[in-house]
Amino acid sequence: MTEKYRSTPSRGPSEHSVRDQIIQAATEHFGRYGYEKTTVSNVAKSVGFSKAYIYKFFSSKQAIGEVICANRLATVIGVVEGLVLAEPAASGKLTALFYGLQQAGGDLLFHDRGLCDVASVAVRDQWLSVSRHQARLREIISQIILEGRETGEFERKTPLDEVVGAIYVLMQSYINPVLLRHSLEPAHNGVAHLSALILRSLAF
Numbered sequence: 001m002t003e004k005y006r007s008t009p010s011r012g013p014s015e016h017s018v019r020d021q022i023i024q025a026a027t028e029h030f031g032r033y034g035y036e037k038t039t040v041s042n043v044a045k046s047v048g049f050s051k052a053y054i055y056k057f058f059s060s061k062q063a064i065g066e067v068i069c070a071n072r073l074a075t076v077i078g079v080v081e082g083l084v085l086a087e088p089a090a091s092g093k094l095t096a097l098f099y100g101l102q103q104a105g106g107d108l109l110f111h112d113r114g115l116c117d118v119a120s121v122a123v124r125d126q127w128l129s130v131s132r133h134q135a136r137l138r139e140i141i142s143q144i145i146l147e148g149r150e151t152g153e154f155e156r157k158t159p160l161d162e163v164v165g166a167i168y169v170l171m172q173s174y175i176n177p178v179l180l181r182h183s184l185e186p187a188h189n190g191v192a193h194l195s196a197l198i199l200r201s202l203a204f
Helices: 016-033 040-047 061-085 090-109 113-125 128-150 160-170 177-182 184-202
Strands: none
Touching (some): 016 040, 016 061, 061 113, 061 128, 090 128, 113 128, 113 177, 160 184
16 A cells, blocks of 8 residues: 655644644535635634644645645555556556546545545645656556566557556546546546557557
């Protein structure tokens, strides 16, 4: 399982129970009022702390959002990596990657309104947690392609960066929360077709 990403360092005390309270309160507020309309003062009031006390743990509202987003994205990567590792062949790994992203994305992002809102803002503003998540997905794609080339499943003529970039673009419907939010059912139905199309293009 991939370790949870480290986001903006917290200030002052680092008691886990207090941090968890703040994160939980923030998640509830984001879900009810949206990320943009929630303030640090709102979060502080809901847990009975002062705004200044919140800033001892998090430097900003975004820093709180980063923790929430980073932890969830780490869970997504964990699900994806588990499915990929379970497949013996590169072709199966690539298909598992698509299914894993669709499954984990749907479960973790869209059964929780607050998380969906945070994820949408995170992608729009390219938070560090999102950048790291995207970089890790590219690494996984690259590893699968290289394995497929070594075993003779995939062609070797096309430059690796072009292949990885193209597949990553095609995966946006399963990665971008804004796109997935409005096309969850079509995205689910299209996993098999899209992964099969990519595999045909990678074959000799």
